[in-house]
Amino acid sequence: MTAAPSFFENPSPPGLTGIKSWLLTHDHKRLGLMYMWAILFWFVLAMFLGLLLRTELMSQGRTIMSAEAYNSMFTLHGVIMVFLFVIPGIPAIFGNFFLPIQLGTDDVFFPRLNLFSWYLFMLGGLFAVVSLFLGEGFPDTGWTFYVPFSVGTESNVSLTVTAAFILGMSSMLTGLNFVTTFHRMRHPDMGLMQIPLFTWSLYATAWVQILATPVISITFVLIMLERFLGIGLFEPDKGGDPLLYQHLFWMYSHPAVYIMILPGMGVISEVIPVFSRKSIFGYKAIVWSSMAIAIAGSLVWAHHMYTSGMSDVSVFVFSLLTFLVAIPSAVKVFSWVSTMYKGAIAMSPPLLLSLCFIYLFSVGGLTGLVLGAAGTNIHVHDTHFVVGHFHFVMFGGTGFAFFAALHFWWPKMFGVMYRFRPAYIGAVLTAVGFVFHYVPMLILGLQGMPRRYYDYLPQYETGNFLAGFGGYLLIAGMVIMFVNLFVSLRNPRMAPADPWGGTTLEWTIPSPPPMENFVETPVIPDFPYDFRKFMAGGKGGGKGR
Amino acid sequence: MNPVHGVDLAFWYILGISVVLLFGITAVMVAFVIRYRRSRHPVPEDIRDNFPLEIVWTVIPTLIALSMFYIGWKAYLGLREVPQGALQVEVTAQMFSWLFTYDNGKEVENELVVPLGAAVKLNVSSVDVLHSLYIPAFRVKIDAVRGMTTYAWFQADELGEYDIQCTEYCGTGHSAMTAKVKIVPEKEYLAWLAEEE
Numbered sequence: 001m002t003a004a005p006s007f008f009e010n011p012s013p014p015g016l017t018g019i020k021s022w023l024l025t026h027d028h029k030r031l032g033l034m035y036m037w038a039i040l041f042w043f044v045l046a047m048f049l050g051l052l053l054r055t056e057l058m059s060q061g062r063t064i065m066s067a068e069a070y071n072s073m074f075t076l077h078g079v080i081m082v083f084l085f086v087i088p089g090i091p092a093i094f095g096n097f098f099l100p101i102q103l104g105t106d107d108v109f110f111p112r113l114n115l116f117s118w119y120l121f122m123l124g125g126l127f128a129v130v131s132l133f134l135g136e137g138f139p140d141t142g143w144t145f146y147v148p149f150s151v152g153t154e155s156n157v158s159l160t161v162t163a164a165f166i167l168g169m170s171s172m173l174t175g176l177n178f179v180t181t182f183h184r185m186r187h188p189d190m191g192l193m194q195i196p197l198f199t200w201s202l203y204a205t206a207w208v209q210i211l212a213t214p215v216i217s218i219t220f221v222l223i224m225l226e227r228f229l230g231i232g233l234f235e236p237d238k239g240g241d242p243l244l245y246q247h248l249f250w251m252y253s254h255p256a257v258y259i260m261i262l263p264g265m266g267v268i269s270e271v272i273p274v275f276s277r278k279s280i281f282g283y284k285a286i287v288w289s290s291m292a293i294a295i296a297g298s299l300v301w302a303h304h305m306y307t308s309g310m311s312d313v314s315v316f317v318f319s320l321l322t323f324l325v326a327i328p329s330a331v332k333v334f335s336w337v338s339t340m341y342k343g344a345i346a347m348s349p350p351l352l353l354s355l356c357f358i359y360l361f362s363v364g365g366l367t368g369l370v371l372g373a374a375g376t377n378i379h380v381h382d383t384h385f386v387v388g389h390f391h392f393v394m395f396g397g398t399g400f401a402f403f404a405a406l407h408f409w410w411p412k413m414f415g416v417m418y419r420f421r422p423a424y425i426g427a428v429l430t431a432v433g434f435v436f437h438y439v440p441m442l443i444l445g446l447q448g449m450p451r452r453y454y455d456y457l458p459q460y461e462t463g464n465f466l467a468g469f470g471g472y473l474l475i476a477g478m479v480i481m482f483v484n485l486f487v488s489l490r491n492p493r494m495a496p497a498d499p500w501g502g503t504t505l506e507w508t509i510p511s512p513p514p515m516e517n518f519v520e521t522p523v524i525p526d527f528p529y530d531f532r533k534f535m536a537g538g539k540g541g542g543k544g545r
Numbered sequence: 546m547n548p549v550h551g552v553d554l555a556f557w558y559i560l561g562i563s564v565v566l567l568f569g570i571t572a573v574m575v576a577f578v579i580r581y582r583r584s585r586h587p588v589p590e591d592i593r594d595n596f597p598l599e600i601v602w603t604v605i606p607t608l609i610a611l612s613m614f615y616i617g618w619k620a621y622l623g624l625r626e627v628p629q630g631a632l633q634v635e636v637t638a639q640m641f642s643w644l645f646t647y648d649n650g651k652e653v654e655n656e657l658v659v660p661l662g663a664a665v666k667l668n669v670s671s672v673d674v675l676h677s678l679y680i681p682a683f684r685v686k687i688d689a690v691r692g693m694t695t696y697a698w699f700q701a702d703e704l705g706e707y708d709i710q711c712t713e714y715c716g717t718g719h720s721a722m723t724a725k726v727k728i729v730p731e732k733e734y735l736a737w738l739a740e741e742e
Contacts, residue, residue, distance in 0.1 A: 140716070342589065343590075369559050376555045378624055451712075
């Protein structure tokens, strides 16, 4: 391999030094890292907010905060987690960093726009912070901003929806960059069926980002018009309809769930083959299921509204469509498990986290069936069952995929290897804490405890206490995991170009990658998951642990 | 049939199948990790797909999903089809209490009294923001929306007192917006209804 200075030493555009070489960079890799630090900051903040919320709920009555503080805090937790962590998380960090590399090219199609969308992301975050301290404080509406409550409340709704509006712009521009890069910048030798699945999943996600985000942006503008001018679109006294808001909101926010999960699925599709040394099972089925999820996922939004008062016909249609969208996800799970059949599986932190993903995501998906069915939905809608369900999907799913991606690509991004033992301990503790944290919520929901409750009836105390206890375990696990990763930067142990024996293009270049990714023109493999090199003699590579 | 049974049947059906599927997936996954660990199975095989298998695991889950949809829909219909001659009660939600108004004009706050065995139809509306009427014991929930009337119905087979909670977030008093439904014998109900407030 040709020795070339890494992107850390070689700024783009050339000549920039120090902080400027980061703040004005056009390099997709530097931008990926800049997103990483910002997103991790938000994640850690919102994680501790979540812990405070669950601590409040550990005993009946007031425990550590007032109802007003609780309501603002769960809104803040939701807004940060959704708009500043889960949606941008994997695409903005790992997508920016690895999509161009996996496509065999040197950058995204619009590098300056890429920088601009990072600034939009930071500006959106800044607005969210400012809205904490200005006026009547952070909104107490929940991240859904349902009308009429969000129109009437005195809290700082306008500033916060502005923040979400700006974050939406950032998300759309990232999506636009990915779609154009995918089509226009891909290595000329790379056919559609030679593209790695992580990049495919980002491509499917990018379309949803581009097509669905404008709907929420417009909806947020309508909230502002409603608050400032009282135009009455959602106001029954003026001939408006509050349900219209819910339709508009979920028309984006349900597809957004797939914006959140698809890239995570892409990560798992990369990790499992590498540590099994075996081709992904059903490559084409996974590609098609990603696209099917992106399309069908856009047509199920009103399953959030069975109890809203909409017609029974709508309930019928949306329930049916909801069950159909479950199928492509099931196909993916079966494909991942089958990939391991007759593989040569080496345990490693990214694989362990991916296995946790499969289990936790399956629980999330299966509890989703209870919510998709009309009759059972009525009982558990807006209860803790829903809270448990979507945390299994968003955190057990996307969150664990995010952790897996961090551990999988960390050596590539920074050129250093972390220690395995603390990573295992952290991962196991996180997963065990997770189950103790969220399973009680599923049970509480079945027993009838509503969500967004500051206080509750006495029969729900045990469950809430247990959930809080699990929360502490969960956070302890994540702290160990993150500290271990950061420690690896301080006392670096150099990582080789290909520590795991991967087959996609990012493993053919040095760690960390040089500025334009490829020193020599890459050779595009006929199939991105061809592990036959390990079949001759069975020794192959030998670098994996 | 009391709609509660239909809903519970759907719960058992969906949760039962889900537990089996979850256990199956997890068991196979763990078995593969142990059985094909690199120290024991160092040479991988090159298997990329298996078309018949993929068709099977697409079609069977589709059928299972459709059956779940159907059972869920049947249960839902049970919650929506109100028997003829049901007792009607107007429910008005407001920040942060429930108002129940009976045919004879009697108005009660946070207490719904109904006779044993009677089908009760609740006509729900709101005077301010969204609320949602939830009676876990009868598996019913319906949003209270200003400017429109929604409904839910239930039929109690046993005497007793059950919780009513608000499940659509409505502000500071949201979790305190609870009420009780009291199931009393017919006679007692009539006497109560005739009582002056």
